[in-house]
Amino acid sequence: MGGDILEVEVSALKGTNLDKLEEAILLQAELLELKANPDRRAEGVVVEARLDRGRGPVATVLIQRGTLRKGDVVVAGSEWGKVRVMIDDHGRQVTESLPSMPVEVLGLNGTPGAGDLFAVADSEASAREISEYRRRKLRLARTGTTTRTSLEQMMNQLGETGKKEFPIVIKADVQGSVEAISAALEKLGNEEVTARIVHAAVGGITETDVTLAAASGAVILGFNVRANTQAREASRREHCEIRYYSVIYNLIDDVTAAMSGMLAPTLRETFLGNAEILEVFRITKVGNIAGCRVTEGMVKRGARVRLVRDNVVIHEGTLSTLKRFKDEVREVQTGQECGMSFEKYDDLKVGDVIECFEVEEVERTLQD
DSSP: OOTTOOOOOOBTTTTBTHHHHHHHHHHHHHHHTOOOOSSSBOEEEEEEEEEETTTEEEEEEEEEESBEETTOEEEETTEEEEEEEEEOTTSOEESEEOTTOEEEEEEESSOOOTTOEEEEOSOHHHHHHHHHHHHHHHHHHHHOTTSOOOHHHHHHHHHHHOOEEEEEEEEESBHHHHHHHHHHHHTOBOSSEEEEEEEEEESOBOHHHHHHHHHHTOEEEEESOOBOHHHHHHHHHHTOOEEEESOHHHHHHHHHHHHHTTSOOEEEEEEEEEEEEEEEEEETTTEEEEEEEEEEEEEETTOEEEEEETTEEEEEEEEEEEEETTEEOSEEETTOEEEEEETTBOOOOTTOEEEEEEEEEEOOOTTO
């Protein structure tokens, strides 16, 4: 391709050129002369994180500098803990990890976010203090306590924007899935409806999640996780919907369909025909009946009609009576004569034109 950027066509599904990709990465690393000091406290980045049922929070980290050792106290994002176990990419337990090594770390008190930076702290007290500080900042950012919003202000804002919200609670097996699903859902919507993520976290679906969803009218989406017994009982009691997925595209498609159902349908008008009033008859207890000839298309009983006089629409309503001679009929075709009357309207004159049409509701989608 030229330049200093390498390109390798690969397929993870078929395993194509993965060896060439590894060679290209090693070549690029050699050309860039990447170096790291192993004789210092470890620092790196969280690649992935999940909540394992038997082992608790598990973070996959990549060491970027320094050496991470078993027993080190680390801070990862807003979480902290002491490294109890390290597992390398071959599934073996190790006591230390050098720069460029990916390892699974057990011992954190919570699940950090993918992309969070981690570092070895001076002590447990220091790690706890840093963690609490970051959590406070995170809470402030989420709740916006610097500018409190009253319920009345929220309702006014909703009234001004006119947007409907589709509230969602997301629970997934790993942090990367949580972030991918949240990012995809935030892109859905239009000027009428939007997805609102009430809560998104790693781990199985709990009774607390159901309570939160029920209070906010949200649906719970579980990705590669399941609800425990208490959560299932609470969902039945609260009539809270829980849906399970293993493919992100299926989840997005279902939410898109649900949000499309919240859109107001569009009205599609279909022209049926025109009729000209030839004579007006006054019938006792009925009112005026228009003797007409259908000049174009057809007219249909129960259809919508417009009364046009001198090219101006003076009334729009519903056709209540349609007769051929003395018989009620469903429709009358071009060239035939008939009698018509409108619902709750009888200001009819010879020469008026009756325009007949149908209106149907058409469901919309977010792509419309």
